[in-house]
Amino acid sequence: MGNIKLDTAQISRRHFLGGAAGLTFVISIGPKGTWLVADAAAKAPEYAIGAWVRITPDNQLTIITPAAEMGQGSMTGVPIALAEELDADWSTVTLEMAPADPATFGYNRRGGKVMRITGSRAIRSYFEQMRLAGAQVRKVLLQAAAEEWGVDASTLVTEPNTVVDRLNKRKLSYGEIASFATVPAAMPTVSTDELKKVSEFRLIGNPVPRADIPAKVDGSAKFSIDVQLPGMVYASTVHAPVQLAEPESWNDSEVRRIPGVIDVVRLDKGVAIVADTFEHVLAARRVLAVDWKKGAPAEGYDSEKALEQDYMAMAMDRQSPRRSVAETGDVTNAFASAVKVYKADFRSDYCYHAQMEPLNAVARFNAAGDKVEIWEGTQSPGGSRAAIADALEFEFEQVIHHQMYMGGAFGRRSITDYTIETALIARATKRPVKMIWTREEDLAFAMFRPQNLQCLEAALDDDGKIAGWRHCVIGDGDRLITSGINIEDYYTIPNRLIEQLGASHGIRLKHWRAVAHPFNIFAIESLVDEIAADQGLDPLEFRRKRLAMTPKAEAVFDAVEKLSNWHTPRPDGRALGLSVTERSGSLGAGVVEISLDRERGRIRVHKVWAAIDGGIIVQPDMARANVESGIVYGLSSVLKERATIKNGAVVQSNFHDYQVLKMSEAPEEIHVEFLDRETSPTGLGEIGNPFIGAAVANAFHALTGKRLYHMPFTPERVRAALQT
Amino acid sequence: MIKLRVNGKSVAVAAEPDTPLLWAIREHLKLTGTKYGCGAGHCGACVVHVDGRAVKSCQLSLSRAAGSDVTTIEGLSPDASHPLQKAWIAEQVPQCGYCQSGQIMKAVELLEKNPHPSRDQIVRHMDSVICRCGTYTRIVSAIQRAAGEV
Ligand code: FES
Ligand code: FES
Numbered sequence A: 001m002g003n004i005k006l007d008t009a010q011i012s013r014r015h016f017l018g019g020a021a022g023l024t025f026v027i028s029i030g031p032k033g034t035w036l037v038a039d040a041a042a043k044a045p046e047y048a049i050g051a052w053v054r055i056t057p058d059n060q061l062t063i064i065t066p067a068a069e070m071g072q073g074s075m076t077g078v079p080i081a082l083a084e085e086l087d088a089d090w091s092t093v094t095l096e097m098a099p100a101d102p103a104t105f106g107y108n109r110r111g112g113k114v115m116r117i118t119g120s121r122a123i124r125s126y127f128e129q130m131r132l133a134g135a136q137v138r139k140v141l142l143q144a145a146a147e148e149w150g151v152d153a154s155t156l157v158t159e160p161n162t163v164v165d166r167l168n169k170r171k172l173s174y175g176e177i178a179s180f181a182t183v184p185a186a187m188p189t190v191s192t193d194e195l196k197k198v199s200e201f202r203l204i205g206n207p208v209p210r211a212d213i214p215a216k217v218d219g220s221a222k223f224s225i226d227v228q229l230p231g232m233v234y235a236s237t238v239h240a241p242v243q244l245a246e247p248e249s250w251n252d253s254e255v256r257r258i259p260g261v262i263d264v265v266r267l268d269k270g271v272a273i274v275a276d277t278f279e280h281v282l283a284a285r286r287v288l289a290v291d292w293k294k295g296a297p298a299e300g301y302d303s304e305k306a307l308e309q310d311y312m313a314m315a316m317d318r319q320s321p322r323r324s325v326a327e328t329g330d331v332t333n334a335f336a337s338a339v340k341v342y343k344a345d346f347r348s349d350y351c352y353h354a355q356m357e358p359l360n361a362v363a364r365f366n367a368a369g370d371k372v373e374i375w376e377g378t379q380s381p382g383g384s385r386a387a388i389a390d391a392l393e394f395e396f397e398q399v400i401h402h403q404m405y406m407g408g409a410f411g412r413r414s415i416t417d418y419t420i421e422t423a424l425i426a427r428a429t430k431r432p433v434k435m436i437w438t439r440e441e442d443l444a445f446a447m448f449r450p451q452n453l454q455c456l457e458a459a460l461d462d463d464g465k466i467a468g469w470r471h472c473v474i475g476d477g478d479r480l481i482t483s484g485i486n487i488e489d490y491y492t493i494p495n496r497l498i499e500q501l502g503a504s505h506g507i508r509l510k511h512w513r514a515v516a517h518p519f520n521i522f523a524i525e526s527l528v529d530e531i532a533a534d535q536g537l538d539p540l541e542f543r544r545k546r547l548a549m550t551p552k553a554e555a556v557f558d559a560v561e562k563l564s565n566w567h568t569p570r571p572d573g574r575a576l577g578l579s580v581t582e583r584s585g586s587l588g589a590g591v592v593e594i595s596l597d598r599e600r601g602r603i604r605v606h607k608v609w610a611a612i613d614g615g616i617i618v619q620p621d622m623a624r625a626n627v628e629s630g631i632v633y634g635l636s637s638v639l640k641e642r643a644t645i646k647n648g649a650v651v652q653s654n655f656h657d658y659q660v661l662k663m664s665e666a667p668e669e670i671h672v673e674f675l676d677r678e679t680s681p682t683g684l685g686e687i688g689n690p691f692i693g694a695a696v697a698n699a700f701h702a703l704t705g706k707r708l709y710h711m712p713f714t715p716e717r718v719r720a721a722l723q724t
Numbered sequence B: 001m002i003k004l005r006v007n008g009k010s011v012a013v014a015a016e017p018d019t020p021l022l023w024a025i026r027e028h029l030k031l032t033g034t035k036y037g038c039g040a041g042h043c044g045a046c047v048v049h050v051d052g053r054a055v056k057s058c059q060l061s062l063s064r065a066a067g068s069d070v071t072t073i074e075g076l077s078p079d080a081s082h083p084l085q086k087a088w089i090a091e092q093v094p095q096c097g098y099c100q101s102g103q104i105m106k107a108v109e110l111l112e113k114n115p116h117p118s119r120d121q122i123v124r125h126m127d128s129v130i131c132r133c134g135t136y137t138r139i140v141s142a143i144q145r146a147a148g149e150v
Helices: A013-017 A074-086 A122-149 A174-180 A252-256 A278-287 A303-316 A331-336 A381-392 A417-429 A439-444 A517-534 A539-546 A551-563 A620-639 A692-704 A715-723 B021-028 B083-090 B100-113 B119-126 B136-146
Strands: A023-030 A033-037 A049-056 A060-065 A093-097 A107-109 A112-114 A157-159 A162-165 A170-173 A233-239 A247-250 A261-267 A270-275 A290-292 A322-328 A340-348 A360-365 A372-376 A399-403 A433-436 A452-460 A466-475 A495-502 A575-583 A586-597 A602-613 A669-674 B002-006 B009-013 B047-050 B053-056 B069-071
Touching: A049 A074, A049 A122, A049 A174, A060 A074, A074 A093, A074 A122, A107 A122, A112 A381, A122 A157, A122 A162, A122 A170, A122 A174, A162 A174, A170 A174, A233 A261, A233 A278, A233 A417, A233 A439, A247 A252, A247 A261, A247 A270, A252 A261, A252 A278, A261 A278, A261 A417, A270 A278, A270 A417, A278 B021, A303 A452, A303 A466, A303 A495, A331 A452, A331 A466, A331 A495, A340 A517, A360 A417, A372 A381, A372 A417, A381 A399, A381 A417, A417 A433, A452 A517, A466 A517, A517 A539, A517 A575, A517 A620, A517 A692, A539 A551, A551 A575, A551 A586, A551 A602, A551 A669, A575 A692, A586 A692, A602 A620, A602 A692, A602 A715, A620 A669, A620 A692, A620 B136, A692 A715, B021 B047, B047 B100, B053 B100, B083 B100, B083 B136, B100 B119, B100 B136, B119 B136
Parallel strands: A060 A093, A233 A433, A372 A399, A466 A495, A602 A669, B002 B069
Antiparallel strands: A023 A033, A023 A049, A049 A060, A107 A112, A157 A162, A162 A170, A233 A270, A247 A290, A261 A270, A322 A495, A340 A452, A360 A372, A360 A433, A452 A466, A575 A586, A586 A602, B002 B009, B047 B053, B047 B069
């Protein structure tokens, strides 16, 4: 495992191709997708070209990694797929972060090319394309060795970084080959059936340490907040308490009298203070008083009132415009002929990403003002670069983009509003600027996971099977409240109606890890558990007997049953809860073991077991870490996280009143098992998250006989539930 | 100019006395391994050692740190060879990594005082440092792995 270079803007094509001895494989994006081509072909202008792999005579390999790193390990995991098919010796590999150039380094998505790493997409989107590229390079090396030895390439095999001629007992390292070979004018083609079988993998499935970890234990990993530039000044933006209100005026001369203040810049939705040091920025922030324009859409908005009253009124009103998300079978008839109908309503509050690194960026213009260099951590390097160019009325090429490590992202960083602000401030101030939102600002101007109400109904037929299913979700955010609402990946209920009722509050909303899955699955799997209990069946038995499960679902339930010893009684005061979820192509079932402090209303999750079908697991330990992380992140929102809006303004301001899970509240044990599969990898960054809500609520019912209908399960809500 | 020792070297910082030590370390001395997470004493991303004690550097003014001996993650070992750093790699603890300097500095204080802490003692000691990526179980394992070696 090699070093890693993060200074992405340095990896221009010229840098990669220029001078270096050895073999450089460049990539061509043609109509058939991504193919490696020879350098000569690469020079043809009709191709979008970038470098992908370089092999130098000292037997060192450089692989470009296109996946933004936010802690999920993809910057290592994605190039492993290429290294696997290339039969690379991983210890000779250096990774270089790809520049923000989606035309070259993007994956195929909806007819275009993007580098956006959202929806747990890194491994699953790049896997095949990286493998094919690796196999192509290997073919070139085999052919070059065959020519050198005067044998047929089909008689040769590879071992890590080595071509082996077993018949004649000789070897050439990839480095040796690179010292004499040239990249052929036409690269060999490779089809998917020429790729390795799972049993032939050397790297995939075997532990490869993450490339970014060493720098994350000695403080040397660079986040954008760490960037230092000569002559750099500091900035911070103040946004309106009422989200998205625009500044009218402010006490400009007073602010400018604060020592060190250089500039006060008007932005569309805020006022930015620029000063020589960050402590001076903070001092000026305390003095700045802004009059905000009236009329922002969020004005007067009260989130608790909306959630407790308005949403239900909308749900009751037959005239409310509903959007059908999915409809199958004859739902009306299923309910009309039902032996029993179950109904339940569930609520979830706003959640904040709370990525550990407050949003920030660094920007520097050239003297002529027609080029800007950007340092930021983004989930969407290409999209961000384009958005920055757009905001500055620049061409894409006028923005030089340096991708940095992200101190957490969780969906927040695929929109680049913070970097656009930074660029505008740097342009106004004519100096290199490091702009940091304070934690308070990051929260006040947050983009939330929307709050919502869910109304569910299930119809039981005379076999006791669930034959009808209605689910309506009410809230703001359109698709941000509907993901995960379809159950067909795990249950096949014949008659279903899934609907959405939209509200609009003027509050900034965004994809939050697993988007709407956490609250939709909470509602779905809570109701299933409620019916099981009413029918006097073990929740697992109920699902097996009364819900037609998909084979994939059966398999994960079987696995988690064993893993958790589901049928073994727990000590007094402990209970288990069960739930399933799909996300990003993966399917998982999970069990939690909880206890309860009844007086204080505190639920404690001691142990978690999760069984997941994620296809081929490229890196088991990284995959496990992703699931562990999803579980803790999910549990945090299930037990604690809650943002509220009063009069259009976010009430909470920092980690004292927007609390996230601490170590003492985290599970003591997390056991993750991946099913042994040979299917393509699916997403794992969010699969650990959505099942936790229902699993905890169902365990709570097993322990107390009471149900929880509102996330998070705060002490007040827990105590109230105990009193029902 | 306020004088103190940072990672064994005498330094002088040209900043107001009420400047939080965090910003002096990060932006004046350019030791950026110490992180800003909340600026209000709630998260622990900014933990450094001041005269051997783990301290939230966002909560300590430069004037109060004057004359003291400060150790940041960069000064913990010359080559990431501290037993806790090695254990952190062995357990593949960091995810985004942003909280990890604070976690490690906090853990160092624990093992220096108590070479063989129980799980409960680890949790109690570490509870003030938030990891949003949820690496808690691995942090506990890493501390247990390094126990006795500090
Ligand atoms: S930054 Fe100091 S405790 Fe959060
Ligand atoms: S590793 Fe990301 S916050 Fe701890």
